[in-house]
Amino acid sequence: MLFPSKAEMRAYEVDGYFVRKGFLSPEEVTDFRESSRRQLEEESKGGNVMKKGDKSGNATLLKLWNHAGDDKYGLLARDERMVRISEALIGEEIYLYSHKMTMKQPREGGAWEWHQDYGYWYNNGCLSPEMLSIYVSLDPANRENGCLQVLKGSHILGRLNHVREDGQTNVEAPYLEAAVERFEHVYVEMEPGDALVFHCNLLHRSDANNSDTYRWGYICSYNAVHNAPFMQARDYGHFQKLETVPAGSFMNAKVAAE
Numbered sequence: 001m002l003f004p005s006k007a008e009m010r011a012y013e014v015d016g017y018f019v020r021k022g023f024l025s026p027e028e029v030t031d032f033r034e035s036s037r038r039q040l041e042e043e044s045k046g047g048n049v050m051k052k053g054d055k056s057g058n059a060t061l062l063k064l065w066n067h068a069g070d071d072k073y074g075l076l077a078r079d080e081r082m083v084r085i086s087e088a089l090i091g092e093e094i095y096l097y098s099h100k101m102t103m104k105q106p107r108e109g110g111a112w113e114w115h116q117d118y119g120y121w122y123n124n125g126c127l128s129p130e131m132l133s134i135y136v137s138l139d140p141a142n143r144e145n146g147c148l149q150v151l152k153g154s155h156i157l158g159r160l161n162h163v164r165e166d167g168q169t170n171v172e173a174p175y176l177e178a179a180v181e182r183f184e185h186v187y188v189e190m191e192p193g194d195a196l197v198f199h200c201n202l203l204h205r206s207d208a209n210n211s212d213t214y215r216w217g218y219i220c221s222y223n224a225v226h227n228a229p230f231m232q233a234r235d236y237g238h239f240q241k242l243e244t245v246p247a248g249s250f251m252n253a254k255v256a257a258e
């Protein structure tokens with residue numbers, strides 16, 4: 001199904017998110033996971049992958065791309081299934097704001113504290129929250145290995161103030177405490193190939209990976225074209241025309257551009 005169903009549209013509006021089970025087929029997710037794991041673990045040895053520490057000193061690996069080309073990453077970011085869902089939910093012409101891999105290695109991947117993605121993106125010059133992300137689970141994601149957690153419905157709060165702590169941009173403590181009281185705290189457990197679609201003002205976090213399993217997720221974020229950053233605060237997120245490709249195009253592509 002290319003477009004969100006009525007129930008998904010409603011969940012996005014009311015809860016700020018929904019999970020599309022089996023967004024990628026088993027063959028697709030195996031292909032994407034195995035090739036990206038090989039390639040990014042190799043890149044990581046060469047120091048080309050960011051290491052983001054948490055307050056306990058555990059590191060999560062992060063790779064962010066600022067362009068979507070014809071390799072597997074770029075083609076999945078431009079896959080019509082990703083684009084049609086995002087376009088329908090944002091309700092405007094969209095472009096790809098960023099795409100990244102967040103990689104929690106076994107017994108190592110660190111925590112992310114409560115934040116809204118728009119807490120980061122507002123500072124990058126995006127005036128309005130017409131932005132969302134799709135997190136595609138490449139591994140089983142569960143409580144033990146640090147799956148995403150959300151405060152269901154918290155996107156209605158609008159942008160909360162964020163502070164910079166331990167290299168992360170986190171929501172201010174008193175407002176967070178009040179929000180935690182008010183909204184249901186959900187652990188979003190997923191199977192490989194499932195996708196979490198979530199509003200940029202949805203409060204979310206994740207724990208460190210205390211298990212022996214990998215917890216990798218590929219996250220594509222989309223923005224309304226008219227909401228492109230008004231200033232050059234970062235080297236990603238600027239408007240580039242989104243050339244949509246047919247579903248599954250990444251299956252025949254090289255994992256990364258040469």
Ligand SMILES: O=C(O)CCC(=O)C(=O)O
Nearest residue numbers: 102112117148205206217
């Ligand atoms: O990978 C994770 O657990 C969280 C990632 C995240 O919250 C983000 O990239 O904004």
